[in-house]
Amino acid sequence: MPKFLKRLHWLDILILVILAVFVAVIWVRIDGTLNYKWRWDRIPNYILRYSTKYETWVPNVLLQGFIATIRISIFASILALILGVILGIARCSTNLTVRMLARTYLEFLRNIPPIVVIFIFYFFLSEQLITALNIESWARGIARQENNAVWEFLFGDMRRFPSLVSGIIVLALFESAFVGEIVRAGIQSIPKGQHEAAKSIGMGRIDTLRYIVLPQALKKVTPPLANQFITLVKDSAIISLISVQELTFKTVELVASTRLIFEAWLTTAALYFVLCFSLSMLFRRLERKSDQR
Amino acid sequence: MRSDIRAHYDKHKHLLYSQIEDGLARFPMEHRNNIISARNVDKFYGAFQALYDVSLNVAKGERVVICGPSGSGKSTLIRCMNGLEFHNSGIITINGVEVNERSKQLPALRQDIGMVFQQFNLFPHLTILENLTIGPIRVRGVSKVEAEERARNYLERVHIPEQADKYPNQLSGGQQQRVAIARSLCMETQIMLFDEPTSALDPEMINEVLDVMIELADSGMTMVCVTHEMGFARKVADTMIFMEAGRIVETAPPNKFFTAPDSERCRLFLSQILAH
Numbered sequence: 001m002p003k004f005l006k007r008l009h010w011l012d013i014l015i016l017v018i019l020a021v022f023v024a025v026i027w028v029r030i031d032g033t034l035n036y037k038w039r040w041d042r043i044p045n046y047i048l049r050y051s052t053k054y055e056t057w058v059p060n061v062l063l064q065g066f067i068a069t070i071r072i073s074i075f076a077s078i079l080a081l082i083l084g085v086i087l088g089i090a091r092c093s094t095n096l097t098v099r100m101l102a103r104t105y106l107e108f109l110r111n112i113p114p115i116v117v118i119f120i121f122y123f124f125l126s127e128q129l130i131t132a133l134n135i136e137s138w139a140r141g142i143a144r145q146e147n148n149a150v151w152e153f154l155f156g157d158m159r160r161f162p163s164l165v166s167g168i169i170v171l172a173l174f175e176s177a178f179v180g181e182i183v184r185a186g187i188q189s190i191p192k193g194q195h196e197a198a199k200s201i202g203m204g205r206i207d208t209l210r211y212i213v214l215p216q217a218l219k220k221v222t223p224p225l226a227n228q229f230i231t232l233v234k235d236s237a238i239i240s241l242i243s244v245q246e247l248t249f250k251t252v253e254l255v256a257s258t259r260l261i262f263e264a265w266l267t268t269a270a271l272y273f274v275l276c277f278s279l280s281m282l283f284r285r286l287e288r289k290s291d292q293r
Numbered sequence: 294m295r296s297d298i299r300a301h302y303d304k305h306k307h308l309l310y311s312q313i314e315d316g317l318a319r320f321p322m323e324h325r326n327n328i329i330s331a332r333n334v335d336k337f338y339g340a341f342q343a344l345y346d347v348s349l350n351v352a353k354g355e356r357v358v359i360c361g362p363s364g365s366g367k368s369t370l371i372r373c374m375n376g377l378e379f380h381n382s383g384i385i386t387i388n389g390v391e392v393n394e395r396s397k398q399l400p401a402l403r404q405d406i407g408m409v410f411q412q413f414n415l416f417p418h419l420t421i422l423e424n425l426t427i428g429p430i431r432v433r434g435v436s437k438v439e440a441e442e443r444a445r446n447y448l449e450r451v452h453i454p455e456q457a458d459k460y461p462n463q464l465s466g467g468q469q470q471r472v473a474i475a476r477s478l479c480m481e482t483q484i485m486l487f488d489e490p491t492s493a494l495d496p497e498m499i500n501e502v503l504d505v506m507i508e509l510a511d512s513g514m515t516m517v518c519v520t521h522e523m524g525f526a527r528k529v530a531d532t533m534i535f536m537e538a539g540r541i542v543e544t545a546p547p548n549k550f551f552t553a554p555d556s557e558r559c560r561l562f563l564s565q566i567l568a569h
Binding site: 191193194196197198199200201202203204207211212215216219 | 432480
């Protein structure tokens with residue numbers, strides 16, 4: 001008998017049995033009542049498919065969406081980190097106006113549901129921004145070029161670039177509010193003595209922040225920031241509502257055209273889980289490593 | 294003089310007088326040679342008054358030791374000297390430059406005043422060498438090579454050259470405090486302020502820090518120390534100051550201070566801390 005089984009109490013076993021029964025009941029309901037016909041064999045083809053045109057394996061919708069989600073998450077995180085650090089610093093400013101503006105921004109984003117924020121941003125700001133900066137025709141220009149491999153690698157299909165940018169910006173804006181609060185907490189956790197020591201060697205406020213406070217604060221808040229990054233990956237599903245071609249959007253499309261409701265959504269759930277769980281394992285390991293120093 | 298001008302002058306005479314008083318009368322010539330000068334300084338924390346009408350002068354090269362019971366305003370006084378706290382009335386000048394909240398020269402002023410804290414306050418994310426060079430490089434604009442050479446030189450002077458590449462939390466309290474002293478010295482300061490530098494140390498480490506401070510005093514540095522180390526005070530002080538409840542009660546050279554202080558309170562305090 002394996003060691004971990006010996007540690008199980010009879011109550012644990014009871015709970016596990018109840019859970020198993022519960023899962024079985026649901027399974028039977030789906031299988032019998034809904035009369036659902038499982039077609040798992042069709043799923044792999046929607047992840048990778050063999051292209052007869054290029055004679056090689058190419059990513060199909062699900063994997064395309066998955067890659068897009070990773071891209072969006074990375075860019076949005078970088079942007080959110082930059083905005084969040086600025087916001088965190090502004091929240092600790094000695095200037096009342098700066099502090100109030102930062103607080104207003106934060107409270108707006110924190111007290112409006114993300115979906116509403118995203119729609120408002122998309123319909124009001126993003127249209128204006130993209131028209132004003134002429135992003136659309138610029139992106140089309142690149143899409144028509146011969147060697148746009150770097151652009152394609154970074155941003156995927158350049159014809160979809162405008163909606164991708166809106167998605168990244170809105171996600172970053174939304175997450176920056178939370179990043180800002182984390183950074184503020186980090187800055188405020190640095191003891192007063194550090195500020196005083198920096199002042200006493202003649203450092204100004206900006207130098208103190210840059211060389212003394214921020215390096216220490218950011219190191220302290222790395223674990224919650226990493227957590228926020230994982231949250232951002234999950235939140236990125238919301239921007240499917242503004243037609244950004246990421247994993248959730250692609251799944252919706254796939255389900256609409258093939259009726260593989262359960263298979264597609266379960267696969268998508270697994271993809272999100274693998275991504276977020278491996279990130280969280282990675283961060284945990286990094287954290288343990290940095291503690292050892 | 295025309296009568297209307299005369300009337301105007303009489304009406305505003307007190308204003309002129311108070312300006313003169315602020316600028317000159319309260320800050321007479323003989324005090325301007327002092328590297329540190331405090332005149333009639335009051336300091337409040339909310340309703341609590343921490344300093345009452347404190348006046349004090351420190352000449353270049355003078356070593357002043359301030360002692361007194363806790364809560365007597367010693368730390369507050371020296372923290373007002375480099376603008377870590379701001380006094381509410383009176384004037385404090387360093388090298389003739391006024392220290393106050395509105396002063397744009399405060400960072401420049403602080404470059405000339407080193408401060409050593411009770412809790413060391415080293416920068417934990419930087420190595421010892423970086424702790425010492427960050428001031429010269431970022432504030433004084435010294436080159437990295439020169440700053441490192443200077444840092445190693447001062448680490449030598451505080452007797453821990455071999456610790457340069459460690460981080461502060463790898464050092465003992467006494468070593469950390471010596472690094473803190475070296476950090477201030479690296480700024481080539483004219484004045485050193487010590488805020489109870491040995492109070493947070495284990496007893497066996499106090500002497501290594503005091504030895505460094507004595508060597509510093511011997512080199513002619515202007516020093517203001519808040520400390521209860523009376524052996525050290527007797528050795529280095531030119532002037533002893535006793536404070537109680539926000540007031541300077543006694544100012545005397547150490548000979549007189551330790552043998553025949555004028556005030557009864559001071560005598561009692563000394564007998565308490567020298568008793569054992």
